[in-house]
Amino acid sequence: MITLPEASLLALFLETLFYGVFFTFYWLALVILLKKRGIQRDLLLPVATLLLCIATGHLIINFVRALEAFVFNVDTIGADAYYSNLASPLGLAKTALYVTQPTVADSVLVWRCYVLNNRSLLVGIPGCIVLLANGAIGYYIVWSLSQAIAGSTALIIVPGLIITFYTLTMLINIAFTTLISWRIWRSRQPISGSSAELLPVLIVIVEGGAIYATSVLALLLAFLTGSNGEYPAMDIASPVVGIVFCLIILQVHFHVGNNPQPDSPPKPFTILFGERGEQNVSHSMEPMIEETEVIQSDVMRSRRLSGDEC
Incomplete structure (x- = not known):
C-alpha cells in the first residue's frame, strides 16, 4: 500500500x-473567447480565468507543502507527520480551493441548463439550492478539519459529510449534463436532418461530463476504501475541472464550428433560447449568439459564415 508521503509526491507530480x-x-480557449462577444466573453472568459487562478494557487500550495515536508522540516517533524496534520493552514487552504473549484464550474453548468430551459425557475431554483448546499457542506468540512487533533484522519472526523460532498458533486454534474443533452435533443428532434448535425454537440457535452464525473468517482472510491490514493485523485481534480471547462469550448470551436452545415431556418434555436431569441433572429443571428451559451453559439456562427461564402 502506498504511504502518505509517497502519495503526496505522486499527487504533486500528477497535478503538475x-x-x-x-x-x-x-x-487556446482565451484566443477563441476574445473573438466572441456578449455572454461568451462576459461570463465564460472570467470563469475560465478564475478556474486557472484557483488551480495555480492549489499547485503552489502543494509545492510549498512538499518543500516543508521533505526539505525544511524533514529533521524536526518528518514528511509522514507533516502530511498527517489535517489542521495545518496550508492544508486547509488547499482543501478550501478544492471545494471552490467544482462549485464555480458547476455554477456555469447550472446556468447553462437554466438558459436552455427557457430560463425556467423550476430548473434554476433547485439547481441553485443543491449547488449552495453542496458548497456549504464543503466549507463546513474545511472548518471541521481545522478542529482536527494530531493523528486523526478525515475518515474519523466527518466521513458522512465528505461522502455527501463527493456524491452531490458527481450527481450535480451527471444530472445537469443529462438534462442539457436531453433538452437539446428534444428541441432539435422534430427538425428534418438535424440528428447528424446535433450528434457532435451532444458528444462534446457528454464527454466533458463523463471525464469530470469519473474523476470524482475515483476520488470517492479511494476515500471509501481508506486508500492514500485519495490524495492524488483529489489534487488532480483541480486542474481536471479546468480542463473539462476549456475542452468543451475548444471541441465546439474546432470540431463543430469548423464543419459548416447547409443553411437552415434558425427557428429551432429559438426553441432553446425562448422568446428573447425569437425577437432577435429576424434582424440578425449575431445578437442571438450573444444571448446563448457557447455550444449553440458556435454552431450558429458556422452557419452564418457558410451562408456568406455561398
Missing part, C-alpha cells in the same frame, strides 16, 4: 502534469 494541460487549453 494535468496543470500543464489545463494551462495550454486555457490559452
